[in-house]
Amino acid sequence: MRNSLFILVVSLVAAAVFAAALLLRSDYLLFAGYTVLQFVVLATAWNILGGYTGYVNFGTAAFFAVGAYTSVFLHKAFPLPVPVMVVVAGAVAGLLGFGMGYLTLRLRGAFFSIATLALAVVLQTVVVNWHYVGGSRGAYILRPPAGPIAGLSYIEYLFLIMLALAALSLIAARAIECSRLGYGFAAIRDDELAAEANGVPTLRLKLIATTISGAFMGMAGAPFPSYIGYIEPASAFGLPYAVNAIAMPMIGGTTSWAGPLIGAVLLGSLQQIATVTISSAVNLLIVGLLLVGFVIVAPNGIVGLWQRFFGRNRTSWRPSSKSTASASGSAASSPSTPSA
Amino acid sequence: MIGPNGSGKSTLVNCLSGTLVHETGTVRFEGRDLAGLKPHERTRRGLARSFQLPRPFASLSVADNIRVPLLYAAASRRGRHLGEREITDRIAEVLEAMALTDRARHFPRDLTQVDMRKLELGRAMAAEPTLLIADEAMAGLSNSEVEDIVALLIRLNETGITVILIEHIMKAVMQFSQRLVVLVSGRKIADGPPAEVVRHPEVERAYLGQ
Ligand SMILES: Nc1ncnc2c1ncn2[C@@H]1O[C@H](COP(=O)(O)OP(=O)(O)O)[C@@H](O)[C@H]1O
Ligand SMILES: [Mg+2]
Numbered sequence: 001m002r003n004s005l006f007i008l009v010v011s012l013v014a015a016a017v018f019a020a021a022l023l024l025r026s027d028y029l030l031f032a033g034y035t036v037l038q039f040v041v042l043a044t045a046w047n048i049l050g051g052y053t054g055y056v057n058f059g060t061a062a063f064f065a066v067g068a069y070t071s072v073f074l075h076k077a078f079p080l081p082v083p084v085m086v087v088v089a090g091a092v093a094g095l096l097g098f099g100m101g102y103l104t105l106r107l108r109g110a111f112f113s114i115a116t117l118a119l120a121v122v123l124q125t126v127v128v129n130w131h132y133v134g135g136s137r138g139a140y141i142l143r144p145p146a147g148p149i150a151g152l153s154y155i156e157y158l159f160l161i162m163l164a165l166a167a168l169s170l171i172a173a174r175a176i177e178c179s180r181l182g183y184g185f186a187a188i189r190d191d192e193l194a195a196e197a198n199g200v201p202t203l204r205l206k207l208i209a210t211t212i213s214g215a216f217m218g219m220a221g222a223p224f225p226s227y228i229g230y231i232e233p234a235s236a237f238g239l240p241y242a243v244n245a246i247a248m249p250m251i252g253g254t255t256s257w258a259g260p261l262i263g264a265v266l267l268g269s270l271q272q273i274a275t276v277t278i279s280s281a282v283n284l285l286i287v288g289l290l291l292v293g294f295v296i297v298a299p300n301g302i303v304g305l306w307q308r309f310f311g312r313n314r315t316s317w318r319p320s321s322k323s324t325a326s327a328s329g330s331a332a333s334s335p336s337t338p339s340a
Numbered sequence: 341m342i343g344p345n346g347s348g349k350s351t352l353v354n355c356l357s358g359t360l361v362h363e364t365g366t367v368r369f370e371g372r373d374l375a376g377l378k379p380h381e382r383t384r385r386g387l388a389r390s391f392q393l394p395r396p397f398a399s400l401s402v403a404d405n406i407r408v409p410l411l412y413a414a415a416s417r418r419g420r421h422l423g424e425r426e427i428t429d430r431i432a433e434v435l436e437a438m439a440l441t442d443r444a445r446h447f448p449r450d451l452t453q454v455d456m457r458k459l460e461l462g463r464a465m466a467a468e469p470t471l472l473i474a475d476e477a478m479a480g481l482s483n484s485e486v487e488d489i490v491a492l493l494i495r496l497n498e499t500g501i502t503v504i505l506i507e508h509i510m511k512a513v514m515q516f517s518q519r520l521v522v523l524v525s526g527r528k529i530a531d532g533p534p535a536e537v538v539r540h541p542e543v544e545r546a547y548l549g550q
Contacts, residue, residue, distance in 0.1 A: 180411045180421070187397050187408045193359060194395040196379035197388070198463055199413025203378075255399060 003178070007171055014167045021159060030159050034227060036268035037162040038220050042241060043248035043260035044169040045216030048176060049209045050246065051254030054189035059100070059116035060245035062123045063093045063214045065236035067221025072133045072231060075141055081148065082161055086222040093218020094211045101210030105203060108192075124237040138232030141225040158227050162220075169216050173257040176212075185209060186255075217245075243284060244268075247291045253303025262302050341506045342513055343523035344546070349506050350392055352523070353475050357389045358382045369471070383409075384416040388469035390460040392476045392506075396448035402459055403444040406431045406466045413467035430466065437495065438462040439488070454485040458492065465496055472496065473504045478512060486512055514538075522546070 067089035104115040128136045147157025176182050184205045187195035225231045252263025271283040354360035358379040367374045415421045435441045438458040478486045507513045520534040530540045
């Protein structure tokens with residue numbers, strides 16, 4: 001599938017989701033849907049670094065919280081429309097991703113992961129002691145009843161923003177996957193030494209990955225204070241963000257953009273259902289059990305299972321005598337489908 | 341280059357290609373000191389190497405394994421990115437040269453040892469180097485497979501690529517080489533035309549006489 005076609009399809013699906021959300025007129029569904037979409041963005045963002053290059057980031061919550069607290073800070077200093085705050089938060093979190101990458105990417109494997117965990121702890125300590133943004137007591141963000149778009153409630157407005165972010169992150173992830181960058185990332189994931197030997201500038205590419213990944217996580221966090229109305233460090237830096245951002249791509253499949261989407265919709269919905277039917281306390285238990293199950297039974301996630309049973313050979317190479325246009329754009333064939 | 345196991349051949353290759361940092365000495369390539377250049381920068385200057393133990397990109401098909409050096413090393417050497425059409429043509433060319441065309445859509449895990457070595461050389465060829473260092477590309481292969489690889493390297497050489505062959509199999513070495521260097525315990529003990537070098541008494545003692 002060409003990039004432009006993919007953008008069209010994603011936009012149409014997003015429009016349909018938004019229309020359905022408006023028609024259903026349920027505040028609960030909007031809230032739940034917002035949370036699921038937020039996880040789509042976080043999981044997709046995590047996967048750009050973790051799935052494509054193989055560097056496991058335990059610090060998702062730090063980037064999410066940096067986005068959220070950028071909003072809180074801006075809200076107090078010079079209030080801006082939410083979409084602008086999203087962009088600023090993305091820039092700040094992207095910068096953080098770059099910095100983290102620069103300091104830690106010479107570390108491999110578990111050492112890199114531990115460093116990202118440490119980053120989350122350090123940043124949480126900073127925020128707890130930063131009184132301007134509420135410190136440990138937290139901060140209230142009063143949500144106006146109506147959004148800036150006529151006819152939309154504020155919560156519908158935030159839902160729309162998160163929906164747009166989810167669409168954007170999927171488009172970005174897929175574009176990366178099919179591009180020169182995507183092949184460079186895959187080479188890094190498979191064998192960094194061989195990647196270098198083939199001319200891939202591994203450090204630069206890893207920095208690009210941490211920056212993009214961090215930026216999207218920060219953007220996902222930016223509307224959070226407005227959505228929740230009250231923010232405190234313990235919730236913004238919560239363990240569920242880090243755990244879900246890893247579990248969702250792992251369960252969906254880490255090698256293609258579809259994996260994090262599938263994982264986020266599945267696990268996100270499941271957790272919403274569990275929250276109303278049992279208790280939110282079981283959420284992480286569900287995630288944990290599913291993750292263990294998948295790691296053992298289907299290490300390549302749902303996308304991997306799909307590929308195994310429907311046998312799509314995910315390679316883009318065709319002899320040049322034949323057409324180079326790709327046959328179809330199904331999830332299974334997408335990872336290295338030639339781009340426009 | 342020949343030398344007993346553990347004499348430092350692979351270590352030398354790693355120093356030349358920038359994977360290891362050497363404490364003394366300098367590495368010069370086309371008249372320039374390569375000190376401080378990362379491995380990918382050396383590849384982009386035309387110094388490619390293959391690994392003794394093949395290191396394919398496991399999640400990419402054989403064709404996409406060739407694509408990586410085309411997208412990076414070759415693009416950098418040509419000073420421009422290759423178009424998709426150019427890339428597919430070039431992949432076909434490399435696979436053809438390596439006799440891997442029918443393996444294009446396979447994954448490395450499905451390859452035989454000899455095909456894995458060919459993929460390793462194919463990637464190096466796709467980097468469009470002026471110098472290729474092939475580190476024991478034939479170890480563990482059967483006689484006919486060795487002949488395949490030698491023929492392949494000779495063809496690469498004919499396209500204008502200088503090949504440094506690191507090898508144990510003397511028949512292949514003698515058939516292939518115009519110059520022979522012998523390394524023993526990290527020390528060069530002989531260097532010259534193959535026929536002379538193999539008669540060198542120290543070489544016979546250290547290596548061939550065993
Ligand atoms: N110049 C050197 N300085 C220090 N150690 C060396 C040097 N050359 C080789 N070695 C050591 O010798 C071991 C074997 O070298 P290697 O290059 O793998 O040998 P070969 O490829 O000739 O079989 C390596 O593990 C390395 O630690
Ligand atoms: Mg060796």
